[in-house]
Amino acid sequence: MKICVCIKEVPDSDIPSNKLQIDTVKNKLIPTENVSNIVNGFDLNAVELALRFSENHEDSSVTIISIGNNLTSDVIKKPIAMGADEIITCEDPLIEETDILGTSIILSKIIRKTGPYDIIFCGRHASDFDNASVPFGLSENLSIPIVNIVKDIKIQDQKLQMERVITDGFQKVEAETPVIVTTGNQVGDPRYPTLKGIMSASKKEITKISLNDLEISNEDINPKIRIEQVYFPENDNKVEIIEGNSTKEKAINLISKLKEEGVI
Structure with missing residues (x-):
């Protein structure tokens, strides 16, 4: 079974706001010196669930997909150190300027080009802007169903059996592949990379895909949503x-x- 996990590099959400600066022109957060980025926490939950599923099914592989601009190799390779098989990236300054629609388009094109995948895992939302929209954009662009906030997944009678979190408890859902699955911290803590995994990740080559490879133009991902202002609330x-x-x-x-x- 072929599995992919979409991850995003974000500023560490645990750092205090006085360690961040705001680019008032581009309306985005800029980490100050000695503040590093991390893989979005919910995306690591998605990696963990994907690895658990893969370990229980032979001939399964887990591919990591990440897009952005000037991605940090050591950061985005963490899922490889955890046990994922390969990583694919797309880097371009245009990606930094696009919105959730453009992000969904780029990821969808990568998934089509490198797939097909049976299961596409995503974190429920990213900690930088909390949009929680990209997985649903993928579902629309790829025309495949999505199951949200899944805490457990397995195969039974050739179908995926999932347990998802709802307001008053849990819900059991059945689906066929391909399917998009989003996860949150209900999955549990992601595993720590082993020393062997870290060494393996350091040697792993990143497969790089350009926007030209995907036949994506500036017009295709020109942002439709404009952020008017990013600011720290006054206390x-x-x-x-x-x-x-x-x-x-x-x-x-x-x-x-x-x-x-x-x-x-």
Whole structure:
């Protein structure tokens, strides 16, 4: 079974905002010095689920696909260190300027060119802009079904049996291939790369595909959505220390203040 996982390189979501800068012309975040990018967390969950599935089915392979501009080799090779078989990238300055529609078009073209794939795994959304739209764009462009927020997947009676997360619990879904599957942290923590995996990833050649190879023009991925502004929200929270000579007096003063503010 042929499997692919779409991953995205993003700024580390755990770093404080004062370690980031905003490019006010391109309306995007710029990590400052000594702040590195990572693979989007939900995409690593997708890699983990893909590897679990592959390990239980002989003759399965897992291909990683990533697009962007000036991708960091050590970052996007992490899924290879985890156990994936190969990695395909497409890098171009135009990709940095496109929107979710353009991203979906590029990924769809790569999938068509290097596939066909039986299962296409994606993270439920990326931590940079939280659009959660690209997997659905893939479904539309490739004309194949999508199952969202899957926590487990297996084959039974020649069909895929999936358990997905819903608001009040879980739902069991059956589907035939090809299918797109999105995942989240309900999959569990992604495995740590082994030393052997890291060494193997360092030697692994990246298959590079250009927009010309995909016959994609600037017009094809010209953004239809324009980001007007990216900014850090202002924090206008105020802190007031409740004074008092004793705990009881402080409690009385606190209650008075809460009543004054209309809280109680």
